[in-house]
Amino acid sequence: MDLMNYLEIVASLLLIVFGVLIVMSKSIVKTIIYLSALSMIAALAYVLLKAPDVALTEVVIGSGLITFLFLFTYKRQKKVGDQE
Amino acid sequence: MINIAAVVLILLGLYSLLTTQHIIKMIVGLNVFEVGLNLFIITIGYRSNGIVPILTRTNNVQDFVDPLPQAIVLTSIVIGFGLTAVALVVAKKIHKTYGTYLINEIGGKVE
């Protein structure tokens, strides 16, 4: 058990924790932020799995742009203000 | 290790997709599913003593991890982004038409 193994375990646990948080969370904004965090941790996992190309893509697209799209879609709901 | 987490993410994403009432959260569930799927694909090609599949002065191609799953995931992530963008725009349009993101409320208004 060297450092990499511990990191892998930590990353796996974090992935599952954030997955559960996404499923459990009631607030949509929180869900979106958790999704961004999940992507970030997935990128860490990609680095651990020796896939830097994929990690780079996941950070920029999965964690960055997708979060932006989600937030910009959801922001409208707050303006109309008739939900939940 | 990570492969089990990936399968759990796939299942969590599916569960979230099937049970939630909120359209945005369905798309989030779809994304969780995709993240899990992509992670799983990468783990198929992982070698615990492998190295990053990029040739430098100091390494040898024989030690590389499997690069093909990585290439597949690159494609898959970009495709997932396109899909998410389209789904979100349709969600926006739904909100504009029905004034809500909740499926049970839309169900009443569609008929």
Add this chain to the structure above:
Amino acid sequence: MKNILALLLIAVLAFLTMTYVVDNNLIPEYGEARLDQTVSGAYVTQSVTEKNNDVSFGRSDNLETGSANAVTSIVLEYRAFDTLGEVTVLFIAALGVSLLLGSSENFAKRPKSGFILKVGSKIILPIVIIVGVYIITHGHLSPGGGFQGGAMIAAALLLMAISDPQFIPSIKQFKLLEGLSGTIFIILGLVGISVSGYFLSNYMDTGIIGTLTSAGIIPILYMFIGLKVGSELISIITDFLREEAECD
């Protein structure tokens, strides 16, 4: 009721997948993948068409792809047709987004940005763009490539849009750029037919592996992919920024 059904379905899938993943000899166990049993064995030594035992950085020349990054050589060489499909998916997505959101010229009034954001983004912006361009041009040598670099440049533009409320990207030029780089990508592929008889083949000299000018057609293709992906993402982002206005 629906939840129970979903749980049941997922339990079945979980059982099936877990039996497959954990402890069987069907797929390689975690961390035990073997290159010699897959097609990747030939990809990394670049010996698909002819046997090639020794690949060493800075010495081997005229390899099949000449790209030091094995992922890049798969994405743009062995499975380049997938990449064409991939940019097409993004292309349709961008097209669909702009079709659905209409063409209102109004942009959302974005909130005024703070001092730190304004100044910070001015400092960060050129760095992000330079890194993006670097990633695109070094796609065959280091991690990254057209997709990542293009997405980074798009993200830089997003940063600009957030920090400066007056900033409105001109979508028309990006649409033109998108179509143009897609067309050039395909034409570069079609040239392959006339030169070597295969669509998207690497018909240029691949040079010495590890140098910037190596890998023949790959850096050129990646440049156009970068342009295309960047402009597609920018047009998606701009459409999302724009629609904000309609609902106010």
Add this chain to the structure above:
Amino acid sequence: MKYIVLLIVLPLLFAFLSMLVKSHKDKLLYLGVIVNVGLLFFIEQGEYIIGGFSKPFGITLVLDQYSMVAVVLINVLFLFTIFSHYQSIQKYSTVLLTLLAGVNGLLLTGDLFNLFVFLEITSISAYILTTQSKKYYDTFHYIIIGSIGSGLYLLGVILLYGQFGNLNLSVIAQQLNHSSNVLLPLLLIFVGLAVETKLFPMNGWVKNVYKNANGLVGSIMASIIASTILFTFGRIINAVYIDTFFYNLIIIIAVLTLITGELAAFNGKTMKEILLYSSIGQGGLATLLMVTGFIFPAVLIITNNGISKLIMFSIADNLSKEDVQLDNLKGKFHNHKTLGIAFTVASFSLIGLPLFLGFYAKVNTIIGLFDVNLLLPAIILIITIVEGAYLMKLNILLWHPGNEGEAVMPYDEEKSTSYSMSMILAMCILSLVLFTAGILPEQYGDTILDKPLLNDTHTEYLIDMKGGM
């Protein structure tokens, strides 16, 4: 012609070009479709490699007899669809071009991951096309189910890669033997494709999407995409060994799809409802034939269904833009006699009456299935009677002369009576095809299929694809 890849690449090239010359988008679409149909005259069978890397390393395009029939059928149907509905294309011409590239890719590619990419191209184009009806919630439903389907498909493909170390369908098929355990990957691939094949538990989306579709989208979904996916499905199912459990499972699902689809069509209240449920039923029938290995009857059924559904969906949309109750359509065909005859020919062919292609297809199906067991042909015969009942009912209603004393519906009362010459021409040609293929099946078989009438098995039918069973 050596360069089959042009069938996929040229539509894409035109799609990208249409971004540059926005004002001539629609002309590029026509040009692209016509060029593709023109290319069909030069194609030759064989296996073509892309990028110069032979299989399993590179991506290959497979053009055997099976995909030859499929490509010819789909491209020609696409041409007819475009020209009979050119008014409703509007700004969707680029999407249609990418759709054309996507379906050609699906039919031709011999690589499982490449197939996923084309599946996504096709389905995203389809999502965007279905938004034309402005029923966004239905489109959303379709997007979600379609994405789950393609995700599961990808999972199945990657498990196959883990097992066999490559992604080429025919190479994997050769490596399979009777002891290989490929149940889970195949199940996932099957479920993934079942969404688009409209098989039993996965076809909830079909109803709403089809019901609101206009003529263009309806014909494309019911005729072009449905046939393409069935052809793709048939290729995968026949290339790989299927173990008995899986085989029986798919047969049960296919039969259930057939029965539920046709019964729902029998109970259909509107014209489009009848047609869409009948599409589901025909999809089940074609799947059943594919699984049991009767490729030739399956191809006939898909061809027959593709042509008939194109005619019927186009005319259904032409009769009434809104999806009205059947009674309001009484005697409609007296105003459009030509279209009425085309519709009747299509529905007769769908039932399988003699003189039409459908008869040939159904006879082949039933004779073939007698070899499997007696239950399946019996089910199909009963279903054919049900099918005949509702389609005859529909035809009688539409040709109804009106009760005595009650005037036949006045001529130009409806605003929906607008139809174009090109549409009438297209419908006539297509129904003529159904008719000639029906009276001269051997001719048709020799020229296009080049195959004896009966007892063909997939092993001799799909070149280079060895399967078990």
